[in-house]
Amino acid sequence: MTADATPIVEVHHLAVDIDGHPVLWDIDFSIAAGAFLGIIGPNGAGKTTLLRVLLGLVPPARGAVTVLGRSPSQLGRGAHQIGYVPQRPDFDPRFPVSVQDVVMMGRACCLGLFRFPRRDDWRKVQESIRQVGLAGAESRRIGELSGGEQQRAFLARALCSETRLLLLDEATTGLDLPAQHELYALLQRLRRDLNLTIIAVSHDLLELGAHADELICINGTTHIHGRPQAVLHSHQLREAYRCEFDFLSDEARESAGRH
Amino acid sequence: MAALLSYGFMQRALMAGVLVGLLCGVLGFFVVLKRLSFIGVGISHSAFGGVAIGVLLGVEPLLAAAVFSALVAWAIGWLSRTGRLHEDTAIGILFSSSMALGVALISLSSAYQVDLFGYLFGNILAVSPRDLWLLAGITIAVLTAVGLLFKELLFLAFDEEVARANGLPVAPLYFVLLTCLALAVVAAIRVVGIVLVEALLVIPAAIGYQLARGYRMMLCLSAGAAMVSAVTGLFVSYFLNVAAGATIVLVLAVLFVLALVVARSRRAAASQAVVLGHGARAVP
Numbered sequence: 001m002t003a004d005a006t007p008i009v010e011v012h013h014l015a016v017d018i019d020g021h022p023v024l025w026d027i028d029f030s031i032a033a034g035a036f037l038g039i040i041g042p043n044g045a046g047k048t049t050l051l052r053v054l055l056g057l058v059p060p061a062r063g064a065v066t067v068l069g070r071s072p073s074q075l076g077r078g079a080h081q082i083g084y085v086p087q088r089p090d091f092d093p094r095f096p097v098s099v100q101d102v103v104m105m106g107r108a109c110c111l112g113l114f115r116f117p118r119r120d121d122w123r124k125v126q127e128s129i130r131q132v133g134l135a136g137a138e139s140r141r142i143g144e145l146s147g148g149e150q151q152r153a154f155l156a157r158a159l160c161s162e163t164r165l166l167l168l169d170e171a172t173t174g175l176d177l178p179a180q181h182e183l184y185a186l187l188q189r190l191r192r193d194l195n196l197t198i199i200a201v202s203h204d205l206l207e208l209g210a211h212a213d214e215l216i217c218i219n220g221t222t223h224i225h226g227r228p229q230a231v232l233h234s235h236q237l238r239e240a241y242r243c244e245f246d247f248l249s250d251e252a253r254e255s256a257g258r259h
Numbered sequence: 260m261a262a263l264l265s266y267g268f269m270q271r272a273l274m275a276g277v278l279v280g281l282l283c284g285v286l287g288f289f290v291v292l293k294r295l296s297f298i299g300v301g302i303s304h305s306a307f308g309g310v311a312i313g314v315l316l317g318v319e320p321l322l323a324a325a326v327f328s329a330l331v332a333w334a335i336g337w338l339s340r341t342g343r344l345h346e347d348t349a350i351g352i353l354f355s356s357s358m359a360l361g362v363a364l365i366s367l368s369s370a371y372q373v374d375l376f377g378y379l380f381g382n383i384l385a386v387s388p389r390d391l392w393l394l395a396g397i398t399i400a401v402l403t404a405v406g407l408l409f410k411e412l413l414f415l416a417f418d419e420e421v422a423r424a425n426g427l428p429v430a431p432l433y434f435v436l437l438t439c440l441a442l443a444v445v446a447a448i449r450v451v452g453i454v455l456v457e458a459l460l461v462i463p464a465a466i467g468y469q470l471a472r473g474y475r476m477m478l479c480l481s482a483g484a485a486m487v488s489a490v491t492g493l494f495v496s497y498f499l500n501v502a503a504g505a506t507i508v509l510v511l512a513v514l515f516v517l518a519l520v521v522a523r524s525r526r527a528a529a530s531q532a533v534v535l536g537h538g539a540r541a542v543p
Binding site (some may be wrong): 055056080084091094095096106109111113114117118141154 | 418427
């Protein structure tokens with residue numbers, strides 16, 4: 001797919017301090033509309049913090065960040081154009097809400113305070129549920145769904161507003177391989193159908209590398225940013241993870257399996 | 260029974276019980292789902308400090324308790340949300356200090372003629388027309404606020420992080436909830452008293468949580484259980500000649516045990532149906 005050249009997100013010389021300690025510094029990147037950027041890095045690298053800066057939840061100490069043409073802290077009602085799927089949320093599985101109740105939560109910021117959902121809002125909820133392949137599960141309690149289905153429901157919640165930018169924080173953690181694969185395939189389809197711009201954080205370098213247009217590897221600061229194949233085979237990636245490793249090709253894997 | 264209902268004090272007591280049941284049943288929904296029950300304990304006990312200030316200054320004790328409880332609720336919220344203290348630590352400090360302030364002020368004022376026992380353990384039969392108006396005002400104000408902000412409060416209870424990321428004013432919403440909680444506590448003091456008010460906030464919603472699959476049903480069960488127990492407890496206490504506040508709480512406790520039994524038997528039946536379903540499929 002071709003990405004629009006207009007940047008949806010621009011980050012220049014970003015630095016973030018938490019409790020006086022530098023967590024991120026000298027982070028620079030931009031992402032064009034319709035592109036898919038993967039953020040990788042070891043534990044504690046600041047990946048989630050970077051997403052939280054883009055969401056306006058953490059203020060930058062220095063540098064400039066623009067999301068959808070505005071500073072994240074000034075997004076206000078523009079926040080409904082950003083969909084966020086957090087790491088497997090720590091929610092009460094017996095919380096008495098159905099899939100459609102959860103997805104409707106995504107409409108709350110579009111509706112505004114003191115307003116009740118109308119027919120159009122429920123229609124949008126149904127559409128989002130259908131888009132993620134959960135049609136028929138609208139009335140099921142969220143805690144009764146499998147891990148993969150729950151992530152789809154949270155993805156539907158993220159899509160339910162007028163979403164242009166989708167941020168995912170380790171959305172595949174805890175999912176088995178088929179469920180991970182299905183989630184990435186779904187993201188690619190949604191990206192194409194809805195012209196979404198996607199930024200995803202993940203520890204799964206190969207799966208993310210297979211779907212993203214670009215990868216950025218951070219560990220406090222940017223170690224390497226570029227096309228997935230170039231990033232995955234770079235020495236900067238090993239530097240960021242502070243260890244040596246290699247990715248086996250399919251042939252090598254088959255050969256290892258035979259011995 | 261008809262003669263009993265003809266008494267003005269009994270009519271006011273019934274109305275107070277229904278109003279407080281409705282108020283606490285609805286707010287308890289958020290107390291249980293947002294896990295605010297310990298904050299509820301802190302706010303209710305701090306109301307004693309407010310009552311004492313009211314007695315000392317000669318202003319309506321319940322009004323003073325409303326203002327004081329709201330201030331304590333905001334202080335707990337501010338201390339815990341800004342990361343200055345863990346929430347349970349903030350509650351522990353403010354709740355015990357407020358109680359101590361209340362005891363100290365009452366002992367200073369030598370106002371022992373004030374019905375302190377009534378504030379601590381409730382005296383629903385002594386609800387005055389003025390109390391009833393205050394209670395009705397609080398109930399209307401709190402239910403209006405909760406009704407208008409329901410979708411936001413539900414989102415806040417379910418997933419605060421994403422609610423904030425979606426641009427909802429999470430901190431103001433949380434403080435609105437705490438203020439409603441402080442007002443509900445004050446409204447319920449006349450019915451069950453400072454010491455037992457937490458029961459009205461937690462047990463009805465816990466009954467709804469056990470039995471309901473959806474939040475609308477949980478809300479209805481919570482409000483219904485609170486109102487039914489208030490009315491039942493009032494009559495039972497009258498006929499057995501025991502304290503009304505304590506009887507209302509005991510009725511709630513019985514309802515909760517029944518709800519547990521029903522929920523447990525439902526789960527057992529559901530798992531048996533699953534086993535039978537597998538068995539049926541296994542047969543060729």
